[in-house]
Amino acid sequence: MINILQIVCKDHQNAPARIKLIDQFMVYLLICGIAQFAFCIVVGNYPFNAFLAGFGTVVAQFVLLANLRQQINPANAKEFKQISPTRAFSDFVFGSLVLHFLGYHFVN
Amino acid sequence: MVSRLLTILLALCASVLAIPPPESQRVLIVHDEANSDLDVQSLGADLVSRGYNVDVAQFTQHPQLLHFGERVYDNVLILSGKLKAFGKTLRAADFLQHMKLGGNLLMLSTPKHNPSTVREVADQLGFTVAPKGVEYANDFNNDLVAHQAYIIPEASGDLNGASVAKLGDNELLLPLISGAPTSYSFNRMKQAANTTVSDVFALGEDNTLAVGLQTLSNSRFAWIGSPELLKGEIGNKLTSWVFKEMNNLRLVKATHVNELGESDVFYQVNEPVVYCAQVEEWDPKDGKWYAYLYRDEIQLELRMLDPYYRLNLKRTGCIAFNMPDQYGMFTFHLDYKTPGFSFLKDDQIVTVLQRSNDAWDRSWTITNSWVYLGGVTTSVMGFMAFVVLYLAAPSVGTDGTESTDGKVEKASSQTKKAESSSASTGTKSEPKKKKS
């Protein structure tokens, strides 16, 4: 386990600035998500839709970031031939905007 | 021809004892001359003095109860005579139709005058009139039993020789007067010596001497086994009940309103509602309708298939309560059935709506959800900050180092060639996931 952590940290340190930024945002989201989940378990899931919206938004944002991270990573360029980093980013923004709309709508 | 006792007589009666309700003023008395023990003329005069318009007719004149399907009289008094059947205008069906249309009917038959039409009507209403010749007898006293405190509170008198009836299981039947426990009835014409128990028509209180019935639409009916019962206090009570002078209630209107006082709306679940029933009773002394005094006896049922609430109205005739926490079509069901009084029935179907989707608490009013609201907001904020920072940061170059945007396309196409063989290595994703 520690081994894995080390690998992850090393990878992060070696990464370029944008990927670092992504990583930081992902960590931030992870903490948000865990906090909400913990809160839900401790306090109860009364406004269940709000919980789902909050948690779902964080998870989806996380996933979108993970996608972006993969797509702009030159190591993966072979996988995403039709997707330039610029396009990846604009896709990401599109997906996120859809997500935020849904999130706010659902949280009511 | 029908002999008409002019309504002028009404004016002559300065001291009016009672006033019939306006919709119950036309009376028809049908008799024949065989009715020697009853003075039809004085009976008619008495009724006129009480404010009725009275027509008197003989059976042979074939008076019509119905004219083109309309009821001609409000109240009909049949004093049976020697005719076995009353003829084609006075069949059992005509009497029933008369009552269906809201008319009242009082029938008299005796052991001697026992027409089949009366027995037929009785059969339809669920009681049996004793066959011809069967007489009431009580050898010990003149006691009688009065059953309906609201109609005839007490009765006594020598009714030996009257006709009797036995009641069936029709729930609407009201035994008004029945014989004392020591009474019996049998056919006196048969030889007394041969009389056995099996010849007895009925014993004790089973001998009903006066039978009442109120139909579901509040037409009133009575049968009596002796002309004596039309005389004196009992006769007075009897006719005033049958002719709806007494115990005559009406439901003027029943209303229900919500908190804002609006009626005829869809209710929401749990919404407060006020239900009011305006019930009045006819006061024959004043000749007016007055508010019914015992409104708190009236029960309101709120039902959807099954009753949800059963509530007695307040003295004001109203009741306030909250709709149940259940959507559906509910019925305000008022069904007041006190024996001897007019039945009150009213059903009003209302729709109770489910809580509408914008009636729930918004999430910002629920403290719990602030956390989640915050979760969404922070991720949106984070996203915005991220976008700004991302655009500010240098883009990712070929070899993992930073380069400018312009070079990216070329660079990545070079990588493609370089790494074309390996399968799916180098895929990076969410490296932080395992931390938790």
Add this chain to the structure above:
Amino acid sequence: MSAETTPLQTAVLPEKRGTKHGKLLRVIKFIILSSIAAAAVSMRLYSVLRFESIIHEYDPWFNFRATKYLSEHGYQKFLNWFDNRSWYPLGRVTGGTLFPGLMVTSNIVHKLLLFLGLPVDIREVCVLFAPAFSGLTAYFTYLLTREMKDDVSGMLAALFVGMAPGYISRSVAGSYDNEAISITLLMATFYFWIKAVKIGSVLYASICALSYFYMVSAWGGYVFITNMIPLHVFVLLLMGRYHARLYTAYCTWYSLGTLASMQIPFVGTLPVKGSEHMSALGVFGLLQIVAFASFLKSKVTPKQFKLTVITSTVAIIALSAFGLVALTYAGIVLPWTGRFYSLWDTNYAKIHIPIIASVSEHQPTPWTSFFMDLSVLTWFFPVGVYLAIQELRDEHVFLIVYAVFASYFSGVMVRLVLTLTPIVAVCSAIAISALLDVYNTSGSEKETVDTNTPIAEKSDKTTKSKAKVTKVNDDAKPDQVSFFDSLGRKTVGSTLSRILAVSSFALYIIMFVKQSDYVTESAYSSPSVVLSSSSPDGQTFLIDDFREAYYWLRMNTDEDAKILSWWDYGYQIGGMADRTTLVDNNTWNNTHIGMVGRIMSVDEDRAYPLLLQHDVDYILIIFGGAINFNGDDLNKFLWMIRISGGIWPEEVKESDYYTNGYYQVGSDSSDAMRNSLLHKMSFWRFQGMDRPRRVKIDANTVPSLDIVEEAYTSANWMVRIYRVKKPDEFGRDLHKATAFDNK
């Protein structure tokens, strides 16, 4: 384009050539596609031509009513619509229990038309809605198939899906049902999904999620997608085909799609609670693990990696399986619904939920209906699947998974043939175009010119597609190495054999079109509200009893009258007669339906208090005895008995209604049958031959009918309406009262 062309790019090759030739191609393609769409639409108009512009069947009547409500009251009210005219006295929270996609779409279309200055009635929009969308379906099928193979197969698929009777059956004009729109959305969602997997684009995955959301809003069958896509991903994972694009496509789709689908009130939190949705969640989790694992793989030694992966995988799978079972038992995750069970065990429904089994479209599919609905495509379908297996790119895996599942489910339930039809069209198109490739590779330009002469409208199209075949393969580049292209290279030399083969395929396609045309006209264009029948001398006449009776109800009964009928007719009574009904085709409350069955099954004395309790004013029954109409209430009677018997076993026993083990009506039937209210009402006053059941009925069969009185009987006796009598004024029981009145 890079030198190493992958097969996916071959599809777009011809278009990308900006030459004059390419432009011409595009024009021809456009013409072909639009004429296919036009043919698909016009084929569905038979019902309008032969009958009239009328809403069909049962469910569409409700959709129509809901649409009218929406257009009159606006969306906010529609969302909170409480229908107090159905399911009396329970009512129905309609806004929260329907899929609003269909109504909202048709309202938008209606508004749009009005905006454009076309004053059409909302009814016309509804009637023509399904044909219009079938045109779109053809287009999306074209796109989807093009992703699988090439333009030619795409166009063939568009033709097939546009004309396959299996799809037409649910989308003729007037068949205003959820399926009308959702098959289009199904194809669209799958298209975007394939696109997303191929490119790994978040954009396409987001669009896929949105189109999935649209689908969720339109049809309960969205669960099919919810399980298809994870299954596709799962199979790919098993085949060791994980790649980052898959992660991108799936995770984006799932996280956005799930959030979106929960916005539909009827679906609510089901996507995180219902068992049907658990596979999607599971695959989502699995992908995270796999993605992380493959990330690690690139960073550590293989040996280390193997160990970590194996131990963690086993642990995680065990943990999640246990967790799911535990949650299901704890009641947090809802167990599978009955309808879903019945998909696996065809007898399940018959035993446990007769109400589901009683619906004819939930019956297992007879073999003949496959041939009727798919005609020649039935044979090409397996060929297409085989070719897909040969090719086996990611999208072909999807094709195969879809084919296998849809085949199974369509065998279980008749109505699911609908979901099978598109895949059959796609596979057949691939098969035929692949086979044509073999014979047609070096076809000349001359052939193209010849076939441009229009012969007949439909065969014209087929030849045009054939012409297309020629051209595309003309352009085929020699360096393409996929299986499909290799087929194209094995050309057969002789011109004669080529012409023979091609023309035989053309013949097949013409046959298919003719067959579809015939089936559509004869079997699927009847609105079932109006029936057509032919007299012995061959003349066709229309039986319009339903509308006659509904109109009678509308004109002669109180506006708030409550009509009791078997649930099949609930929507129609609500829609056409505008009267309150007790039960309707939205079968959400088994007990209430059982109550109607019970009233029909018991004798008069037991039925009467129930009728009063439910404030029933009229009873409407369907009786086909006089004109040999088989779908009448007496033939549905066993279901009524079964459903109510399941709820009141002491009162209604199925065995009591049999005579020596047989279902028998008439004078010789069992006491329970003869005294049942439905039996009495059906045969009341009827004398002669009861033709559907071949029993002679005489006056003694039903000697008396006391608690109800006949109010109306339609011209052909098909619809009989009875008025429930009020309790007797004088407190008599109704037998006595009726006997006296009849004297």
